[in-house]
């Protein structure tokens with residue numbers, strides 16, 4: 001899908017119009033993950049297209065290199081036919097359980113899980129990937145990925161993940177699109193259950209990612225990728241000289257608002273309480289910034305626009321008064337939720353539920369490794385998750401060698 005030119009109407013300002021409302025507490029008062037277990041949609045036909053086939057249109061004045069209209073096929077070498085990329089990857093393995101025992105079992109199929117699979121498969125460990133009900137992970141719900149190295153013209157998130165998957169399968173990875181419900185890490189082989197099927201593995205790499213917490217508004221979901229985002233690092237670039245809102249009151253929101261001033265002409269920091277939760281220094285930095293306007297006691301009731309965000313309907317959380325404010329973008333910065341539930345009884349988690357790694361990618365249980373956003377709340381990028389997947393696979397392989405489960409050998413095979 002190609003980003004479309006922004007029409008002139010998008011930059012026109014609408015004068016704030018006041019409305020009255022007796023609106024009771026909205027969805028915003030009870031933040032939740034609107035997109036299910038992983039923030040990514042299931043790979044049905046609509047969701048397999050970025051944003052369900054909707055176009056992004058923030059490119060006109062970014063100076064960005066135009067995105068290729070179609071993703072080329074990837075040729076894997078002279079002996080192998082080019083693989084046609086299918087967003088979301090091949091579907092034929094869905095619910096087909098097949099092999100259930102492996103030396104390495106990987107949970108999750110985002111950049112971390114599939115990179116771990118590529119490395120483990122190339123080391124002849126014939127890994128199984130339990131890919132989850134949102135195969136491909138978070139990048140399946142985004143369109144342009146412009147910061148993943150190797151794609152100078154950018155690439156669509158689903159196309160990137162289809163290529164990851166094809167590469168993992170090429171070397172013999174067995175992928176099943178199921179969620180792990182529970183595990184038993186008390187002894188080896190480790191046992192994991194998904195859809196009532198038991199899997200056994202000598203080592204496990206957990207790469208189940210994290211989900212952005214959204215406000216839960218229908219209009220917020222509709223405008224995702226068309227002005228609504230949960231990742232300033234990923235999407236800030238598309239908002240050069242735009243007026244935008246940032247929702248939240250903690251350090252994440254303060255940091256994202258400050259970061260976004262590099263691009264936006266004005267940042268409205270919208271917080272439903274009367275003071276911030278963030279650290280003093282971050283609060284001061286935001287309050288002092290000439291491009292940031294702070295709106296306390298302010299909730300977002302609706303995102304308004306035609307094909308993209310044009311206005312926000314805001315509400316005073318004390319009086320209930322509603323009004324509209326022009327804005328071409330909205331960043332939701334109210335936190336992330338790590339998808340660590342099935343493992344919490346066995347592994348250490350921090351106060352927010354992120355898995356804790358003790359040394360490199362190791363956990364407190366020998367043979368269980370962790371990669372990607374499920375432990376990394378600092379970087380949260382595809383390339384760092386992929387790097388982590390590589391590290392976890394190498395750590396798993398070396399650990400299997402040390403146990404004598406596989407022959408020591410492959411240091412040079414990477």
Ligand SMILES: Cc1cc2nc3c(=O)[nH]c(=O)nc-3n(C[C@H](O)[C@H](O)[C@H](O)COP(=O)(O)OP(=O)(O)OC[C@H]3O[C@@H](n4cnc5c(N)ncnc54)[C@H](O)[C@@H]3O)c2cc1C
Pocket residue numbers: 037038039107108109110111112113130131132133134135136137138139141142144145146147148178179180181207208209210211212230231234235339342371372373374379380381382383385386
């Ligand atoms: C809208 C959006 C846009 C983004 N844009 C960019 C960008 O432009 N550039 C960039 O670098 N980063 C971007 N990111 C961030 C990037 O997507 C993440 O940092 C990256 O995907 C993390 O990879 P991961 O493999 O750790 O986890 P994820 O991508 O979250 O993948 C987790 C996987 O685990 C699976 N899973 C979860 N629970 C279970 C379970 N119980 N059993 C089995 N499987 C399970 C899921 O189905 C999924 O396949 C974006 C994120 C979002 C949400």
